Amino acid sequence: MTETHYTLPGCPVPIALLTDAHDADPAPVLASVRANAPALIAVAGDLIRGRKPTLGARMAESRNALALLTACARLAPTFVSLGNHEAYLSRDDLDVIRATGAALLDNSWTALDLGGARLVVGGLTSGYYTAYQRTGATEKTVHSPAPETGWLDGFAAEPGYHVLLMHHPEYIRFLPPAVELALSGHAHGGQWRFYDLLQRQWRGVYAPDQGLFPRLTGGVVDGRLVISRGIGNPAGVPRLFNGPEVVYIAGPRT
């Protein structure tokens, strides 16, 4: 388990970013989170088991993911947003997530005071969830459906330090300028990583919704989008030079 630490100016409290758990064993993740003692834990989607988002999959079947949320919620305020693998969950499944003690942010936001700062935390739900709920469209019938963004302006106008959980890094195009920090996963680091000698950086080979040689697979983009390479591996092919990753973000003085 790789721990990656980023320092971002203005970040008022230490934050842990967990993504793409895909029902992986929670033990190594929890050991890392306990050791790092973040003030806030962001779980930015793709909790559930399975290689593909699966019709009929139920949240209760992903016991490791639920155990992860339950343990995190005991350690620090924990927020969850929905990824594409959650696309076909029912309203009852969302209640199963809420029962862990983590706060589910489904195209919604909440504000809280932490460490003397006011944080405004939102969750931008995967467009795949929104499309399925609205029209029954599945990933077989719709490609990269747009998320529901109508609420983002109100979220951004709320005073405080804005943290937006958004599973899909390609949603960077929807980010209001006032949002200081966005947290993503989904790309799994591009599955196989290689060192690009021309660009002098590690790059990924493929990511869903971005295709071959994706631009957004890890690291910090535009100083405010932090992308985790994720914890689990549902793809059925091994991850190369791309170990599971837990990300920590803090300000210079936190």
Ligand SMILES: [Fe+2]
């Ligand atoms: Fe995903």
